[in-house]
Amino acid sequence: MQDKQYVALEAVRERVAAQPFTQLLGAEVSAVSESSCELTLPMRPELTQQYGFAHGGVISYLADNAATIAGAMALQAPAVTSEFKINYLRPGIGERLIARAECLHAGRSQAVCRCEVYTVTEGEEKLCAAAQATIALLPKPLT
Template sequence: MPTVEPLDLLHLGHRVLAAQPFSLLIGATLEAFSPGMAVLRIPIREELLQQNGFVHGGVLSYAADNVLTFAGGTVLGPGVLTSGYKINYLRPAVGESLIARGTVVHAGRRQAVCRCDVFAVDGQGNETLCATAQGTIVATGAGPEVREGGPS
């Protein structure tokens, strides 16, 4: 992958996220995106909760999957998909937002192994680890179709 300036990479990441209708639906934003790492934030709102008032596990899973793929894409190029991932739910997520931080553990030419921690953030900015995940991201050889618009 050619060297990309950090601001250009973040702008590309915003465009890719904006091209994902589900990401827009849940209000995900890409807060950081640089070689080997990505950070995604999701505001917690009532529609994302399960019956006990905790953030639904599917939302935590989405956050992990997406940030793993974004992190892997920084080393493999923009045409990537998640081949598989494992997530461990550690405690219920409650607070004002979720933050998922992903990093590349190891990368080859065609795949990257990445890890992610998902935190619930309260009103004072305190973070509680709620889930951790590891996944394999594979290069598809094609770049994503990205439309203009959305967050930038």
């Protein structure tokens, strides 16, 4: 019998891998739990801005997607971001980025999540951004 977390990780990986923007960036889901998510992204020159740092939009994407997945896991349903705030703390310089999100609170229709984004160089992690998001259930389609 397969481990429940392994099944959830594979299902989330498939869903996220189907996103065209995720494919463009090359991000991957590296871990999920009942209320958390970790995304990783190998850095490459096309993802930087004019000073050689990871582009703020790339860092923001990671924080937003990780928080949305964490919220959806906690809500146990498809969800989207309804509010998002990020603080950039230091330049995103390194070999890869890691976004770790966790759900702080989940209600019936929304969840509040936080996410920290780290740069990784030679195995050393440094915090480069902190974000908070409100994640809302997707409305049921009208029939």
